[in-house]
Amino acid sequence: MGKTVLVIGANGQVGSVLTEALQDKYGKENIIASDLRKREDFDGIFEVIDATNFDRIKEVVTEYKVTQIYHLAAILSAKGEENPLRTWDINVKTLLNVLEVARICNIEKVFYPSSIAVFGNSAPRNNTPNDAYLDPTTVYGISKVDGENWAQYYHVKYGLDVRSIRYPGIIGYQSLPGGGTTDYAVDIYHKAVLNETFTCFLNEDTALPMIFIDDAIRATIEIMEAPAEHIKIRTSYNVAGISFSPKDVALEISELCPGFKIDYKPDFRQDIADNWPKSIDDSEARMDWNWKPDYNLCSITETMISKLKEQYK
Numbered sequence: 001m002g003k004t005v006l007v008i009g010a011n012g013q014v015g016s017v018l019t020e021a022l023q024d025k026y027g028k029e030n031i032i033a034s035d036l037r038k039r040e041d042f043d044g045i046f047e048v049i050d051a052t053n054f055d056r057i058k059e060v061v062t063e064y065k066v067t068q069i070y071h072l073a074a075i076l077s078a079k080g081e082e083n084p085l086r087t088w089d090i091n092v093k094t095l096l097n098v099l100e101v102a103r104i105c106n107i108e109k110v111f112y113p114s115s116i117a118v119f120g121n122s123a124p125r126n127n128t129p130n131d132a133y134l135d136p137t138t139v140y141g142i143s144k145v146d147g148e149n150w151a152q153y154y155h156v157k158y159g160l161d162v163r164s165i166r167y168p169g170i171i172g173y174q175s176l177p178g179g180g181t182t183d184y185a186v187d188i189y190h191k192a193v194l195n196e197t198f199t200c201f202l203n204e205d206t207a208l209p210m211i212f213i214d215d216a217i218r219a220t221i222e223i224m225e226a227p228a229e230h231i232k233i234r235t236s237y238n239v240a241g242i243s244f245s246p247k248d249v250a251l252e253i254s255e256l257c258p259g260f261k262i263d264y265k266p267d268f269r270q271d272i273a274d275n276w277p278k279s280i281d282d283s284e285a286r287m288d289w290n291w292k293p294d295y296n297l298c299s300i301t302e303t304m305i306s307k308l309k310e311q312y313k
């Protein structure tokens, strides 16, 4: 059977790149991108969807006979703290709408992104295992734990094929993330290429798990393509790329941009990062669906600097 894929949150940091990757893989005519507003430069099928509106999701799914949904819309960790109730509403209500539409409309597969933000103080900081205790400290993290459990519930109760990854911080050149605690690791490259001093909102030794956008997109498509019987975890899989601190990335950038300057002014995001893992153990993803990252800090930095230099030319 042919695939018709709906991407909700297609304008975001992951959604925009994932939509293009899916268009290349399955054909432009089979991908329906959606978000709150249409992107002027978008090439393909686009529908405006506010995912808090159940009926609108159902309407688009029915109209296009959608077979798979990637639900990426969410408010991230730092932004989420500004308005906890709204964050809860957006992050959880939209997921429940998607799961319920998927159930009613017999959707074949759903992708739901979770995050390293599900971990809190009780989890080991280094090499955090997939099944560590989850006691998140942000409303975003709480909403992701909740989402993971809803995903598992829909799988167990209704047989819905929901698959999920806990994304680390994602580093990409195509678009800017908004409202995350790991966002510094994207901004820093922009400032380096623009020859500007970068003021980091985390202190220099704060190591966090990160992943390059190409690896994140590949992981997303690989978990969705894996045979259903290989997906043993129905809450969410840890997926690691690499781990580094602001000092590590600044040193790597200095190799390519001599004279690059960084200073440190930790703010409330430091507290969020201090409760997250420094590195995560993704052996279940490696074992169950053959996950393996390609990029390290050196290749990420080379790619980010050369792509951003082209963009700012």
Ligand code: AKB
Residues within 6 Å of the ligand: 076, 077, 078, 114, 115, 116, 117, 140, 167, 168, 169, 170, 179, 180, 181, 182, 183
């Ligand atoms: C954030 O920083 O909030 C996100 C995440 C790790 O989920 N990038």
